Amino acid sequence: MNLDRVNAIIDVYGADPACSLAILQEIQQENNYLPKDALELVSQRLSLPRGHVYALATFYRTFSLKPMGKHRIKICLGTACHVHGGPTILETFERALGIKAGESTADGNFSLEACSCLGACAQAPFVQVDNDPHNQVTPVRVTEVVKQYAAPDGNGKGA
Numbered sequence: 001m002n003l004d005r006v007n008a009i010i011d012v013y014g015a016d017p018a019c020s021l022a023i024l025q026e027i028q029q030e031n032n033y034l035p036k037d038a039l040e041l042v043s044q045r046l047s048l049p050r051g052h053v054y055a056l057a058t059f060y061r062t063f064s065l066k067p068m069g070k071h072r073i074k075i076c077l078g079t080a081c082h083v084h085g086g087p088t089i090l091e092t093f094e095r096a097l098g099i100k101a102g103e104s105t106a107d108g109n110f111s112l113e114a115c116s117c118l119g120a121c122a123q124a125p126f127v128q129v130d131n132d133p134h135n136q137v138t139p140v141r142v143t144e145v146v147k148q149y150a151a152p153d154g155n156g157k158g159a
């Protein structure tokens with residue numbers, strides 16, 4: 001990531017340590033992850049210990065220290081989803097995308113994550129792609145979801 005851009009984001013917040021989360025969120029949004037050099041710069045400019053910045057970056061699920069795909073697929077493996085076939089849904093996504101949970105596709109289009117409860121237990125097995133909910137997902141629906149988000153418009157709203 002261009003560190004000039006990181007500096008510009010930090011400048012918007014006046015290099016205020018109280019805004020560290022907002023700054024990290026903007027960096028994550030623009031870059032799809034938090035590069036190490038960006039975290040170092042945030043630490044320096046906000047006069048925060050490096051360990052504190054890394055603690056924030058690793059505590060919140062929204063952040064990633066690894067490059068993420070354009071679309072983040074989160075498979076819930078909480079209790080309700082586990083009971084209703086969540087592991088099968090995860091395996092089906094893994095086969096469809098050719099990656100394991102925690103990885104991204106080579107084309108940078110998808111990341112796959114196994115998650116604890118996403119708060120939609122009545123819709124188990126539940127999957128979230130970016131901010132879109134996918135309720136009571138079946139293995140057949142997995143293929144449809146992958147096609148939907150691989151569409152040329154890339155917004156996941158269908159071709």
Ligand code: FES
Nearest residue numbers: 076078081120121
């Ligand atoms: S257990 Fe999956 S949404 Fe709660």
